[in-house]
Amino acid sequence: MTYMETLGQRAKAAAPAAAKAGTLLKNQALSAISEALLKNSAYIIAENAKDLEQAVQNQMSAAMQDRLRLDESRIQAIANAVCKLIALEDPIGTEDKGWVRPNGLRIRQVRVPLGVIGIIFESRPNVTVDAAALCLKAGNAVILRGGKEAIHSNTCLVSVMREALESVGLPADLVQLVEKTDRETAAEMMKLNGYLDVLIPRGGAGLIQAVVKQATVPVIETGAGNCHVYVDASADLAKAVAIANNAKTQRPSVCNAIETLLVHRDIAPAFLPHINTAFSAHHVEIHGCPETQRILGDGVIAATEEDYAKEYLDYKIAVRVVDSVEEAVAHILKYSTRHSECIVTQSMENAEYFQNSVDSAAVYVNASTRFTDGEEFGFGAEIGISTQKLHARGPMGLSALTTIQYRIIGSGQIR
Amino acid sequence: MTYMETLGQRAKAAAPAAAKAGTLLKNQALSAISEALLKNSAYIIAENAKDLEQAVQNQMSAAMQDRLRLDESRIQAIANAVCKLIALEDPIGTEDKGWVRPNGLRIRQVRVPLGVIGIIFESRPNVTVDAAALCLKAGNAVILRGGKEAIHSNTCLVSVMREALESVGLPADLVQLVEKTDRETAAEMMKLNGYLDVLIPRGGAGLIQAVVKQATVPVIETGAGNCHVYVDASADLAKAVAIANNAKTQRPSVCNAIETLLVHRDIAPAFLPHINTAFSAHHVEIHGCPETQRILGDGVIAATEEDYAKEYLDYKIAVRVVDSVEEAVAHILKYSTRHSECIVTQSMENAEYFQNSVDSAAVYVNASTRFTDGEEFGFGAEIGISTQKLHARGPMGLSALTTIQYRIIGSGQIR
Numbered sequence: 001m002t003y004m005e006t007l008g009q010r011a012k013a014a015a016p017a018a019a020k021a022g023t024l025l026k027n028q029a030l031s032a033i034s035e036a037l038l039k040n041s042a043y044i045i046a047e048n049a050k051d052l053e054q055a056v057q058n059q060m061s062a063a064m065q066d067r068l069r070l071d072e073s074r075i076q077a078i079a080n081a082v083c084k085l086i087a088l089e090d091p092i093g094t095e096d097k098g099w100v101r102p103n104g105l106r107i108r109q110v111r112v113p114l115g116v117i118g119i120i121f122e123s124r125p126n127v128t129v130d131a132a133a134l135c136l137k138a139g140n141a142v143i144l145r146g147g148k149e150a151i152h153s154n155t156c157l158v159s160v161m162r163e164a165l166e167s168v169g170l171p172a173d174l175v176q177l178v179e180k181t182d183r184e185t186a187a188e189m190m191k192l193n194g195y196l197d198v199l200i201p202r203g204g205a206g207l208i209q210a211v212v213k214q215a216t217v218p219v220i221e222t223g224a225g226n227c228h229v230y231v232d233a234s235a236d237l238a239k240a241v242a243i244a245n246n247a248k249t250q251r252p253s254v255c256n257a258i259e260t261l262l263v264h265r266d267i268a269p270a271f272l273p274h275i276n277t278a279f280s281a282h283h284v285e286i287h288g289c290p291e292t293q294r295i296l297g298d299g300v301i302a303a304t305e306e307d308y309a310k311e312y313l314d315y316k317i318a319v320r321v322v323d324s325v326e327e328a329v330a331h332i333l334k335y336s337t338r339h340s341e342c343i344v345t346q347s348m349e350n351a352e353y354f355q356n357s358v359d360s361a362a363v364y365v366n367a368s369t370r371f372t373d374g375e376e377f378g379f380g381a382e383i384g385i386s387t388q389k390l391h392a393r394g395p396m397g398l399s400a401l402t403t404i405q406y407r408i409i410g411s412g413q414i415r
Numbered sequence: 416m417t418y419m420e421t422l423g424q425r426a427k428a429a430a431p432a433a434a435k436a437g438t439l440l441k442n443q444a445l446s447a448i449s450e451a452l453l454k455n456s457a458y459i460i461a462e463n464a465k466d467l468e469q470a471v472q473n474q475m476s477a478a479m480q481d482r483l484r485l486d487e488s489r490i491q492a493i494a495n496a497v498c499k500l501i502a503l504e505d506p507i508g509t510e511d512k513g514w515v516r517p518n519g520l521r522i523r524q525v526r527v528p529l530g531v532i533g534i535i536f537e538s539r540p541n542v543t544v545d546a547a548a549l550c551l552k553a554g555n556a557v558i559l560r561g562g563k564e565a566i567h568s569n570t571c572l573v574s575v576m577r578e579a580l581e582s583v584g585l586p587a588d589l590v591q592l593v594e595k596t597d598r599e600t601a602a603e604m605m606k607l608n609g610y611l612d613v614l615i616p617r618g619g620a621g622l623i624q625a626v627v628k629q630a631t632v633p634v635i636e637t638g639a640g641n642c643h644v645y646v647d648a649s650a651d652l653a654k655a656v657a658i659a660n661n662a663k664t665q666r667p668s669v670c671n672a673i674e675t676l677l678v679h680r681d682i683a684p685a686f687l688p689h690i691n692t693a694f695s696a697h698h699v700e701i702h703g704c705p706e707t708q709r710i711l712g713d714g715v716i717a718a719t720e721e722d723y724a725k726e727y728l729d730y731k732i733a734v735r736v737v738d739s740v741e742e743a744v745a746h747i748l749k750y751s752t753r754h755s756e757c758i759v760t761q762s763m764e765n766a767e768y769f770q771n772s773v774d775s776a777a778v779y780v781n782a783s784t785r786f787t788d789g790e791e792f793g794f795g796a797e798i799g800i801s802t803q804k805l806h807a808r809g810p811m812g813l814s815a816l817t818t819i820q821y822r823i824i825g826s827g828q829i830r
Contacts, residue, residue: 016748016772016774019774020771020772099793101791101792101793105782105786105791107792107793112774114804114805115774115804193627197803197804197805198804198805212608212631213631216627216628218633218634218636218803218804218805219633220805236827238827239826239827242827242829243827243829245829246829246830247829250829250830333431351824355822356435357431357435359431359434359527359530359820360820361820361821362820362821362823363820363821363822363823364823364824364825365823365824365825366824366825366826366827366828367520367823367824367825367826367827367828367829368825368828368829368830370829370830371520371823371828371830372821376516376830377516377522377821378514378516378522388612388633389529389530389612389613389633389818390529390612390613390633390635390805390806390818391805391806393818393819393820393821394819394821403804403805403808404808404809405774405775405776405777405778405808406776406777406778406787406792406808406809407770407778408777408778408779408780408782408786409766409779409780409781409782410779410780410781410782410783410786411654411781411782412651412653412654412657412658412781412782413781413782413783413786414657414658414660414661414662414665414782414783414785415661415665415783415785415786415791
């Protein structure tokens with residue numbers, strides 16, 4: 001039995017304890033984890049320092065070092081996030097539907113845990129705790145595979161969580177870390193059929209594509225967002241500027257920020273100068289179509305096909321003038337990654353056409369795409385934002401970490 | 416652009432027409448397909464004869480030849496099955512949930528088509544029509560890849576369906592057949608990311624495992640059923656015999672038939688002779704544990720580990736005496752393929768324990784496992800029975816061929 005199979009077997013053996021644990025016991029575990037993180041913060045910071053020392057030696061970028069760093073206030077924030085899960089409704093045991101068949105069979109469709117969830121992520125140690133706590137609240141065992149840059153931090157965080165689980169009488173193996181951070185072990189994890197019920201990659205496009213290509217276990221793809229705002233001819237000008245500006249500049253590094261702005265020809269001369277002013281306060285670099293260049297003049301770079309396909313994740317945007325809502329939809333269908341799109345319009349007809357025609361996880365009328373987020377949707381914490389169509393789409397809350405089971409009661413029925 | 420990419424692009428271009436088609440138009444298409452099949456039955460039978468001729472030359476088994484054969488009455492049955500879909504409720508546009516956020520955003524979770532569905536199947540030509548019609552009713556485009564043994568039949572059936580689609584004004588490319596039946600093309604289909612939203616294999620365990628191992632597009636695994644009936648100490652004897660006998664012998668070749676019978680020690684001496692009598696009417700071969708052998712005497716073959724893990728799909732069964740409901744559950748957790756299990760009991764406590772502890776798609780109390788079926792659950796026709804936990808579990812009706820989209824209406828909200 002290989003190292004990964006051993007982890008898989010342990011997770012599978014532990015999983016029923018989480019599945020059977022009531023909400024009270026799972027909440028006790030979350031509370032114990034939160035307290036243990038705070039109590040062990042000196043130990044966690046000391047272990048994190050080893051990773052940071054290594055990072056300096058490896059000349060890791062300052063931004064990456066910052067993502068890796070844990071301090072008192074960050075540990076407090078991680079512990080608080082775990083505590084917040086206590087208040088979330090427990091999906092397990094919820095009856096989605098129930099009906100009686102003509103032969104008297106009573107069928108109930110009930111939410112049950114997925115079982116064993118694998119998470120592959122990069123070097124942010126907060127994901128380690130966050131993902132484990134979410135999986136636990138939904139009644140699952142989890143196998144975590146973080147980056148080797150954070151191995152000391154992750155080992156320490158996982159050992160703190162495992163102790164906390166045992167302190168409330170749950171098996172430590174509900175939370176396991178893949179301590180071998182080589183590529184071969186990761187590749188084996190992606191093919192751990194029979195043990196892993198689902199694998200969720202959290203990180204950049206490279207990681208996600210590697211998992212999608214290699215995995216033989218079911219994967220939930222998260223991530224890339226080439227999102228659009230379309231300003232319709234009938235748009236309220238002030239709202240259009242506020243929404244487009246917010247969607248681009250409030251936090252450009254995230255997947256629900258927009259990358260291309262589409263503007264109807266009739267409103268372009270009035271709208272573009274206003275959004276240009278708003279963008280220039282953030283030094284947003286505009287890549288525009290010829291019509292955008294004509295209206296805004298100097299300072300607009302000519303947009304290319306690559307610009308329309310690109311997820312900048314930066315203070316850069318492509319701007320294109322279109323002749324109709326149909327042309328806007330066609331552009332989106334061609335370039336979008338099916339994450340989030342918005343139409344700003346006063347026309348009920350165009351709003352409905354847009355929502356019916358755009359094939360993305362979230363389609364907004366008159367609101368910023370930045371709302372595509374578990375907290376903003378009211379789901380509480382999220383494990384990620386699914387950009388695939390199977391199982392979960394858009395922000396994934398606790399119920400995305402569950403599956404269904406049919407429970408049937410009969411009185412001797414046969415076929 | 417490769418052959419498969421061309422098919423993918425055509426399907427993707429056609430899909431929006433199915434997504435936007437109302438229920439009425441989709442039902443007209445189903446009706447047109449059904450009529451066209453009947454009208455063209457002579458042509459279909461003639462094309463099918465070419466496959467049968469080839470089958471004889473290739474010395475295909477009589478059973479396989481029978482599965483491949485189309486005649487008037489089978490074409491009538493296929494056409495009737497398409498007609499039956501007309502009466503099924505259209506899942507598209509259904510609102511699963513709707514809520515308003517504190518900031519006034521109105522969020523609706525709406526059912527939309529998956530988009531482009533791939534189906535890989537073996538030599539039964541009825542699947543060709545059945546799968547296409549289900550995908551269509553759920554608003555999807557479909558790419559069908561059948562076995563090379565049925566290529567003449569499938570080409571003909573698909574061309575009849577494509578003409579019928581055009582006759583009601585829908586694009587023919589909503590239904591396409593992969594006419595190249597080589598393995599390389601099939602392998603390419605499994606990696607058609609960007610075109611296929613999901614791939615569903617329908618067939619034997621070999622086909623399904625090949626798809627699970629090779630595919631990089633999302634897959635819904637269907638199939639294997641190592642199902643169990645557990646006869647508890649408190650079981651009603653007559654019901655236990657009827658259920659176990661029905662679950663084994665009514666149709667042993669299907670995935671919801673049972674392969675192992677577990678019997679509580681206290682009821683074994685009373686129960687086993689009765690079920691033995693019922694089984695012997697069907698010449699069921701019993702592979703029993705030592706206690707079963709002791710009670711039933713000669714004619715019981717000693718059961719091995721392999722017997723407990725095997726899906727016989729035949730008039731064969733493993734029988735094991737256990738000491739408790741806990742031991743029965745442990746056996747099932749060890750050997751089951753998580754399809755369907757049943758407890759026969761008069762004890763409410765044991766019924767509840769069994770349903771809470773067994774991690775299978777369908778868990779029965781006092782009813783035959785043979786009910787795990789789309790029709791029997793009241794879903795109407797099914798595209799298959801999912802044995803994985805993501806997206807769909809158990810019998811998959813029309814709604815398994817849809818996904819969700821969040822449609823959000825605001826009045827200028829930003830973050």
